[in-house]
Amino acid sequence: MVKILAIESSCDETAAAVITDGYRLLANVVATQIPVHQLYGGVVPEIASREHLNAVVPVVNRALAEAGLALSEVDAVAVTQGPGLIGSLLVGVSYAKALAFAAGKPLLAVHHLEGHMSAPFLEHPELRFPYLALVVSGSHSGVAVAEAPGRYQLLGQSRDDAAGEAFDKIARALGLPYPGGPAIQQTAGEGEAVYDFPSAWLEGTYDFSFSGLKSAVLNFLNQKKMKGEAFRTADVAASAQEAIIRVLAAKAVRAAREYDLDTIVLAGGVAANQALRERVQSLAPERRVVYPSPKFCTDNAAMIGAAALAKWQRGEFADLSLNAEANLPLYFYA
Amino acid sequence: MAKVLGIDTAGKGLSLAVAEGDKLLASACLNVGLTHSQRLLPLLAALLEGAALRPADIDLIAVTNGPGSFTGLRIGLATAKGLAAGLGCKLLPVSTLEAAAYAVRGMGAYICPVLDARRNEVYTALYTPEGAELWPPAALAPEKLAEQLREFLAANQPRRVMFVGDAAELYIERLLAALPDMALLAPAERRLFGAPGCALLAAERLEQALPPERAEAFYLRLSEAERNRNARLAAEARQ
Numbered sequence: 001m002v003k004i005l006a007i008e009s010s011c012d013e014t015a016a017a018v019i020t021d022g023y024r025l026l027a028n029v030v031a032t033q034i035p036v037h038q039l040y041g042g043v044v045p046e047i048a049s050r051e052h053l054n055a056v057v058p059v060v061n062r063a064l065a066e067a068g069l070a071l072s073e074v075d076a077v078a079v080t081q082g083p084g085l086i087g088s089l090l091v092g093v094s095y096a097k098a099l100a101f102a103a104g105k106p107l108l109a110v111h112h113l114e115g116h117m118s119a120p121f122l123e124h125p126e127l128r129f130p131y132l133a134l135v136v137s138g139s140h141s142g143v144a145v146a147e148a149p150g151r152y153q154l155l156g157q158s159r160d161d162a163a164g165e166a167f168d169k170i171a172r173a174l175g176l177p178y179p180g181g182p183a184i185q186q187t188a189g190e191g192e193a194v195y196d197f198p199s200a201w202l203e204g205t206y207d208f209s210f211s212g213l214k215s216a217v218l219n220f221l222n223q224k225k226m227k228g229e230a231f232r233t234a235d236v237a238a239s240a241q242e243a244i245i246r247v248l249a250a251k252a253v254r255a256a257r258e259y260d261l262d263t264i265v266l267a268g269g270v271a272a273n274q275a276l277r278e279r280v281q282s283l284a285p286e287r288r289v290v291y292p293s294p295k296f297c298t299d300n301a302a303m304i305g306a307a308a309l310a311k312w313q314r315g316e317f318a319d320l321s322l323n324a325e326a327n328l329p330l331y332f333y334a
Numbered sequence: 335m336a337k338v339l340g341i342d343t344a345g346k347g348l349s350l351a352v353a354e355g356d357k358l359l360a361s362a363c364l365n366v367g368l369t370h371s372q373r374l375l376p377l378l379a380a381l382l383e384g385a386a387l388r389p390a391d392i393d394l395i396a397v398t399n400g401p402g403s404f405t406g407l408r409i410g411l412a413t414a415k416g417l418a419a420g421l422g423c424k425l426l427p428v429s430t431l432e433a434a435a436y437a438v439r440g441m442g443a444y445i446c447p448v449l450d451a452r453r454n455e456v457y458t459a460l461y462t463p464e465g466a467e468l469w470p471p472a473a474l475a476p477e478k479l480a481e482q483l484r485e486f487l488a489a490n491q492p493r494r495v496m497f498v499g500d501a502a503e504l505y506i507e508r509l510l511a512a513l514p515d516m517a518l519l520a521p522a523e524r525r526l527f528g529a530p531g532c533a534l535l536a537a538e539r540l541e542q543a544l545p546p547e548r549a550e551a552f553y554l555r556l557s558e559a560e561r562n563r564n565a566r567l568a569a570e571a572r573q
Contacts, residue, residue, distance in 0.1 A: 039563065046404065046557035053408050057415050057547035071420065087405055090371055094412035097375050102389050102420025320375035 002312055003067075005074045005099075006305035007060060009092030010084025010112045011139065012036075012043045013298070014055035016063035018074070019305030023125045027066035028302045030295075031055045038178050042168055043138075049087030056095045063301070071103050078108035078308030080115065081318075082328030084139065089324035097320055108308045109318035112299075113330055116267040117146050118310075119292040119303035127290060132261040134252040134280070137268030137299075138164030138179065141248070143206040143255050144330065146265070149310030154330045155255055156206025163244055163270045166210035170217050170240045174233050184237045185273050191234025193242035195220065206251050213243050241275060249279040256287055266291035269298045336393040336540055339378075339417070340533025343370040343410035344402025344430040345449050345500035347526030350374075350381050352392070353533035360385040363527040370409050392421060394543055396536030398528050399427035400552035401457035401471055402449055407551045415546040424543035426536040429552070431459045431471055434499045436531025437524040439465035443494035446483065448476070450501040457554060458499075463492065473554055476505040480512035487516050494518060498525050 001020050008015040012033040018026040033051045037043045064071060079096035082089055100107040117133045133144045133152075141164075142157035161169065164181055171180025176187060197216050200209035217240050224231050248270075256264050264280060264287055271277070272294040281289045296303060311317075337359070340351040348370045351361040362381040364373055382389060397414035400407050411427075418425040434447035442463055448456040451473045458479055460469035474482075487493045497509060498520040510517045519525075536543075556564070 040559050044557060044559040047559060049404070049408055050551070050553070050557070053411055053415075053551060056412065057419060060419070061547070087408065090405060091408055091412045094371060094374075094409050095416040098413040098416025099420040101375055101379070102417045104389075320379060321372045323369060323372045 002075045002309070003069065003073065004076050004078050004108070004305050004308050004312060005060070005063065006078040006110070006301040006308055007056070007092045007096045008080045008115070008299060008301040008304045009052045009056065009088050010080045010082070011088060011299055012048045013300070014052050014059045015299060015301035016060040017301035017305045018063055018067035018069060019302065019309060021309070023121045023306055023309065025122060025302050026069070027063040028300065029059050029063045029066065030300050031059050034179065041172050041178055043085070045085045045087055048085060049091060052088050052091035056091055060099070071099070074105060076106045076108055076308070076312055078110055078304055078311070080112050080304050081109040081322065082112060082325035084112055084326065086324055086326040089326065093322060093324040097322060101320060107318045107320070107322065108311045108316070109322050110304045110307045110311070111328055111330060113140060113142065114150070114152065114307045115303040117144065117152065117265060118306035119267055119296045120265050120290045121306050122296055122302055123292060124290055127263065130261055131263040131265050132252060132256040132259060133265045133267055134248060134271070135268045136163045136248060136266070136270035138162060138168065140268060141208045141210070142330070143251055145259050145261065150314065150316070152330050156208070156251070158208040158210060160209050160211040161214060163208070163210060163248060164268070166214055166244055167270070169214045173218055173221055174236060176237070179269070181270055181273060184241055185275065187234050188238035188241045188275070191232055191236070191238040193238040194235050195239035197239050197243040199243045199247040201247060206255055208247060208251070210244065213240065245273065245276040245279050248276060249283055252280055253284040256284060263288045263290060267297065272297040336537065337387070337391055338394045338396050338533045338537045339392045340396045340529040340536060341374070341410050341414055342398040342430070342433060342528035342532050343374060343406045344398045344400065344528065345406060345526065347500065348373055348377065349527035349529035350378055351529040351533040352381070352385060352387065353530070353537045355537055356534065358530055358534065361530050365526055370406060374409065374413055389421060392423065394423055394426060394536060394540065396426045396428055396532050397549070398430040398433050398532050399549065400430055401451070401473070401554035402430045404553060407553070411549060411551055415549060418546040425546045425549045426539070426543045427549050427552070428532045428535050429471065430528060431457065432461070432465070432467065433528035433531035433535060435461040435465050436535060437527070438496050438498050438520045439463065441496060442492055443496040443518055444487070444492070446479070446495050446497050447499040448479070448497055448501040448505060449499045450504065456501045456505065460486070471554055476508050477512065480509055484513055487513070496520055500526055
């Protein structure tokens with residue numbers, strides 16, 4: 001039975017988990033910095049890095065304690081190499097490398113998005129490759145074919161704002177708190193999508209663009225203000241949410257059909273959005289739509305451990321010169 | 335006697351050292367522009383191998399904890415914390431400025447470390463010729479520092495100050511001009527590498543060692559977002 005300690009620090013959650021064969025979690029600890037960043041309306045990279053440095057030891061120790069394991073009983077240390085905020089990534093990578101070196105354990109480097117795409121295995125260990133993955137978070141929006149563990153074909157991605165970023169910016173304009181995704185989903189539940197905000201379809205590609213939508217919502221709010229016209233925040237939230245999810249859902253389903261994939265996996269923080277889940281399933285009733293529980297959608301180390309299990313099996317270890325990479329591409333393995 | 339590993343990644347240079355009591359057992363320095371994150375552990379592995387030491391032979395990790403480059407400090411501290419946690423030993427933070435000053439103590443001049451703080455400032459402090467702190471760490475414009483030193487040296491002997499640290503070369507012309515016949519530049523090989531001082535200073539104060547989770551960076555400056563927010567709150571409070 002392999003036991004892997006996984007560490008994730010790519011954005012504003014310091015997380016550690018211990019995972020074993022069969023995607024069985026022995027511990028899963030997440031220390032979120034959301035309350036700190038709420039003061040600034042979004043993640044402040046320098047503050048995030050400082051928080052990670054203070055949190056990393058207690059978070060990892062708590063994960064080991066929850067698993068009832070000493071560090072010496074762990075077989076490998078896995079860490080998110082990128083992509084993400086470089087200062088944040090460096091804390092996790094530096095800590096994980098030093099821990100592995102000092103304890104004499106092998107090191108596994110994990111791509112953050114491979115982590116997100118592996119998250120469904122935590123609750124659906126019977127899931128099989130290949131599948132279509134829609135990865136949508138605060139910093140990434142992409143459609144990928146997951147061909148095999150460690151082998152992903154990125155079909156398209158956002159050309160500007162990520163979907164979660166669009167939620168954050170629109171939430172801020174509406175006076176809703178950070179993070180914007182949950183706030184907009186909640187507010188949208190009390191409104192109707194009565195406004196037709198534009199979706200960028202970028203026909204013939206699997207790319208996304210959300211900056212136009214953000215501008216359209218800002219213009220709408222400015223005009224209402226100038227004319228002194230009333231509007232319901234809940235309706236604006238519902239309309240903006242609709243403009244985001246209809247394009248995400250349509251492209252995911254189109255890709256699944258084009259590549260003849262029976263399963264669609266929704267991953268990343270935005271995959272916690274209920275309307276997105278329902279829309280994908282209703283557009284593709286013939287396909288299996290799999291998504292993790294909300295706690296495995298937002299950043300966590302359990303998903304990094306899930307991806308690391310396959311790397312362990314392949315014997316794909318990183319060496320001590322491993323560096324954090326803010327823009328690490330989604331790679332292929334032959 | 336305890337073996338102490340010293341780590342300094344706070345500035346341009348990357349250095350590692352192993353000390354035992356007042357003896358320096360091993361040291362390694364890099365000034366090749368590669369990122370500290372990539373080079374630190376491979377260099378440590380090579381240093382330990384060269385010294386015929388295993389990681390488990392290290393009894394205490396010492397690390398320069400600031401002031402310095404924010405990212406550099408975190409690479410050093412996160413690595414030091416990981417090593418301490420992995421070895422089950424304690425960790426001792428040492429002032430980056432004090433470790434830099436240690437390299438030129440006992441040379442008959444006051445010691446003024448200057449580390450690049452960007453924004454046309456240096457992180458600095460003043461030490462006696464023997465290395466005891468006189469001025470607490472501060473971020474200052476080089477001109478302001480020169481002015482304060484001129485005033486200090488007018489009233490104190492010896493009337494000499496030696497500059498050390500990764501900003502010394504950058505600002506030495508200006509400092510020499512502002513402090514004629516009083517300013518000295520530390521030799522190049524003593525300017526950039528704080529790890530020997532860090533390890534030797536830590537070996538003198540073993541009782542100050544901390545559990546790894548309690549070691550913190552000493553940034554000296556708030557993040558820009560915090561500064562802006564504080565300025566906004568202060569402005570609002572005045573209205």
